[in-house]
Amino acid sequence: MTKATWTPDAGATRAVALEVLINGPISRSEIARRLELSPGSLTRLSTPLIDAGILVEAEERADGRAGRPSRPLDILPDSRRFLGAKLAGDRLVVALTDFRATVLASEVVALPDHEVPAVVAAIVDCAARLGADAPGLTGIGVGVGGLVDGSGVVRSAPFLGWDDVPLAELVTRATGVPTVVENDLVAFTEYEHWFGAAKTLERFAVVTLGAGIGYGLVVHDRIVQADDAGLGLVGHWPLDPFGPVCVAGHRGCARSVLTTDAVVTAASAALGRELGYDEVMRLAALGDPGARRVVDDAARGLGRLIAAIANLTMPELVVLGGEGVQLAEIGAAAVREGIAADRDPRAAQVELVTTSGDDTEWCRGAAVIAIQEYVAARGSR
Numbered sequence: 001m002t003k004a005t006w007t008p009d010a011g012a013t014r015a016v017a018l019e020v021l022i023n024g025p026i027s028r029s030e031i032a033r034r035l036e037l038s039p040g041s042l043t044r045l046s047t048p049l050i051d052a053g054i055l056v057e058a059e060e061r062a063d064g065r066a067g068r069p070s071r072p073l074d075i076l077p078d079s080r081r082f083l084g085a086k087l088a089g090d091r092l093v094v095a096l097t098d099f100r101a102t103v104l105a106s107e108v109v110a111l112p113d114h115e116v117p118a119v120v121a122a123i124v125d126c127a128a129r130l131g132a133d134a135p136g137l138t139g140i141g142v143g144v145g146g147l148v149d150g151s152g153v154v155r156s157a158p159f160l161g162w163d164d165v166p167l168a169e170l171v172t173r174a175t176g177v178p179t180v181v182e183n184d185l186v187a188f189t190e191y192e193h194w195f196g197a198a199k200t201l202e203r204f205a206v207v208t209l210g211a212g213i214g215y216g217l218v219v220h221d222r223i224v225q226a227d228d229a230g231l232g233l234v235g236h237w238p239l240d241p242f243g244p245v246c247v248a249g250h251r252g253c254a255r256s257v258l259t260t261d262a263v264v265t266a267a268s269a270a271l272g273r274e275l276g277y278d279e280v281m282r283l284a285a286l287g288d289p290g291a292r293r294v295v296d297d298a299a300r301g302l303g304r305l306i307a308a309i310a311n312l313t314m315p316e317l318v319v320l321g322g323e324g325v326q327l328a329e330i331g332a333a334a335v336r337e338g339i340a341a342d343r344d345p346r347a348a349q350v351e352l353v354t355t356s357g358d359d360t361e362w363c364r365g366a367a368v369i370a371i372q373e374y375v376a377a378r379g380s381r
Helices: 012-023 028-035 039-051 116-130 167-175 184-194 254-258 260-271 277-286 289-313 326-330 332-341 360-374
Strands: 082-088 091-097 103-110 139-144 154-157 162-165 179-183 204-209 213-219 318-321 352-354
Touching (some): 012 028, 012 039, 028 039, 082 116, 082 184, 091 116, 091 360, 103 360, 116 139, 139 167, 139 184, 179 184, 179 360, 184 204, 184 213, 204 289, 213 254, 213 289, 254 260, 254 289, 260 277, 277 289, 289 318, 289 326, 289 332, 326 352
Parallel strands (some): 082 139, 204 318, 318 352
Antiparallel strands (some): 091 103, 154 162
C-alpha cells in the first residue's frame, strides 16, 4: 500500500485531519461544529485530504435529519504502523500498533542487563520481528521511567542506572525509523488523551500504581508538562502520619503506602510469610483477614490521594492504571471511603475508570507519542 504523506500544514487543514484521526469516523457537521468552521470551509479543507488519501469517506449512515444519509470522514488505521516500547526493569515490552494505537502484536523480551547497547539491540530486534509483516514502520516510541528531555535524551533513569543517554538518536540510527523517547507516565497519559477513556474530555487526571506512583494531568485539552515530569513527585504526597517510612525519609507518603512493594511488604508481615502481589490481591478477594486489612488500608490511602487530586484540579475523570491497579478493584469500597473522607459532602462524585493493568497499556502510550510526533501534534489536539 502506498502511504500518503501526512499533511504538513500547521493550520486548519491539519486540525481537520487530527479531528478525524482522533474521533473518526465522524460526520462533516460534527467536525465543523467542533472546529467552528462553515460547511464551505470544511469542504475546502477536507477535499485535498481526501484526494491525497489521508482521509477517506466511510459508509453512509443516517444522521437523524431529512435527506440523504451523510458519509462520515475517517482515516485508514492500517495505513500506518508504529512500535511502542516500554523499558520495565529487567524486561522490554513492545507492541506493534496501527494508526490509532490499537495493539496488533506484542512481545516481552528479557534484558540481560541495562547496558545501553544491549537495550538498543533489543529494541532493534523487536522492531525487525514485529515489523516484518507490516507495511513498514512509520515511527517508534519508547517510554522510560525517568527524566527525558525534549530531544529524546534520558537525563536520569535510576532504575536503569542511566544518565544523559541519547536513546532516541541511538534507536533512530540503528533502525532507520524516526524514534521518540518520553517519560512513560506522560506517554500513558497521552494515550488516554487521544484514544482512551478520556479522549472526549478537556480535563482529566491519571494515577498509575506499580513499582512507583505516577500522576498525569490534562487541562484545557493539553497535557500539563514540566521539567520535573518523571521524578514521581506525587509519590511524596502524605497519606498517613503513622504510616511506614519511604527511602526518602517521608512517613506515610503515597510511595510508602501504595506501591506494589509496599503492599507486599505489609501483607507478608501480617501473614508471616513471603507473598507476591497477585497472591495478596487473591487472598484479599477471598476474605483473608490479614490480606483484606492491608489491601483496604492501602486502598483507603489511594482514595485520599484521588480526593486531593480532585479537590485541587477538579477533573472530569480520574483514570487508574498500572500493574498494581488491582488494588483499586479489590479495594473499591475502601477507595470510595478514602475519597469521601477528604471531600466536601456536597461535591460531585469523582468519576473513576480502571484500566486493565496490562503492560501493553504502556506500549500504547509510547506508540501514541510516536504518532503525535509523526503528525507534528505533540501535547495538543
